[in-house]
Amino acid sequence: MIAKNILNNTLGALWIGVVCMSGTLSHDTSSSKVSSSLHPKEVKSKENNSPSPQNSQFLETPSQRKGWFVGIRAAYVPSAIGEIGYQFNNTFKLRLLGAGLRDYFRTLNVDGQNYQRIKFKPMKIGLMADWYPWKNALRLTGGIAYNGDKIRLDHMPTGTLLGQPANVFGTISARYKYRPIAPYLGIGFDTDSLGSTGLSLSADAGFWFQGRARSVVNLSGPGQSSALLVTGAKIHTEKLINSHKLLRTTPMISIGIRYLFF
Numbered sequence: 001m002i003a004k005n006i007l008n009n010t011l012g013a014l015w016i017g018v019v020c021m022s023g024t025l026s027h028d029t030s031s032s033k034v035s036s037s038l039h040p041k042e043v044k045s046k047e048n049n050s051p052s053p054q055n056s057q058f059l060e061t062p063s064q065r066k067g068w069f070v071g072i073r074a075a076y077v078p079s080a081i082g083e084i085g086y087q088f089n090n091t092f093k094l095r096l097l098g099a100g101l102r103d104y105f106r107t108l109n110v111d112g113q114n115y116q117r118i119k120f121k122p123m124k125i126g127l128m129a130d131w132y133p134w135k136n137a138l139r140l141t142g143g144i145a146y147n148g149d150k151i152r153l154d155h156m157p158t159g160t161l162l163g164q165p166a167n168v169f170g171t172i173s174a175r176y177k178y179r180p181i182a183p184y185l186g187i188g189f190d191t192d193s194l195g196s197t198g199l200s201l202s203a204d205a206g207f208w209f210q211g212r213a214r215s216v217v218n219l220s221g222p223g224q225s226s227a228l229l230v231t232g233a234k235i236h237t238e239k240l241i242n243s244h245k246l247l248r249t250t251p252m253i254s255i256g257i258r259y260l261f262f
Helices: 001-049 053-059 229-241
Strands: 067-076 080-087 090-102 104-112 113-121 123-132 138-147 150-155 170-178 181-190 197-209 214-219 249-260
Touching: 053 080, 067 123, 090 138, 123 181, 138 197, 150 229, 170 229, 181 249, 214 229
Parallel strands: none
Antiparallel strands: 067 080, 067 249, 080 090, 090 123, 104 113, 113 150, 123 138, 138 181, 150 170, 170 214, 181 197, 197 249
């Protein structure tokens, strides 16, 4: 009887052990399946969260590419700009530009005199630096240029001028020049390439700080022999130009196209 009880107890213990081992293996297997089923999702999630080279390429703009480029643009003062430049890195590039092309005319008034068809001849050659602080298409631009802008005035005043009859002056001929160096400050924007053409659009808006114009004046009337009247006419004609702030700090708004060499 004792031997029979020992045998029964031993068999019971063995059965419990088998059941426990079976439960452990089943648990491990289910855990492995759960882990295996979750693993691809976790990998996919990590892949989605990490930047891919393809996405980085898609976000790249011309302001982030290195190399040479050429461009041409139409502008409000002056009327045309040609440029060549080099992109050093994703935050900085330099441009050499030439601006000018054609003359334009304006009508201005000062001290009761109406001056018509004042001839403006724009011309600048400068070096511009573009900085992309946010490493995208928007940029800040500064530069300096040789200022060859000229202004020409031929006017026969009417009534009285400087307290004298207008016929004393005859025709007033004035030739203006600005100081030879003009700084520039502005902002700009460069689009991404138009397909695979290497072409992109570019826009700028800013100001040339030209300062005051200086004139050389000649009179055709009897007053030409009077240094006092010639000096008075010179002051008068300089006031005509320099009293207009936008002729001292000249806006430039332009849009154009560039070809990028990758």
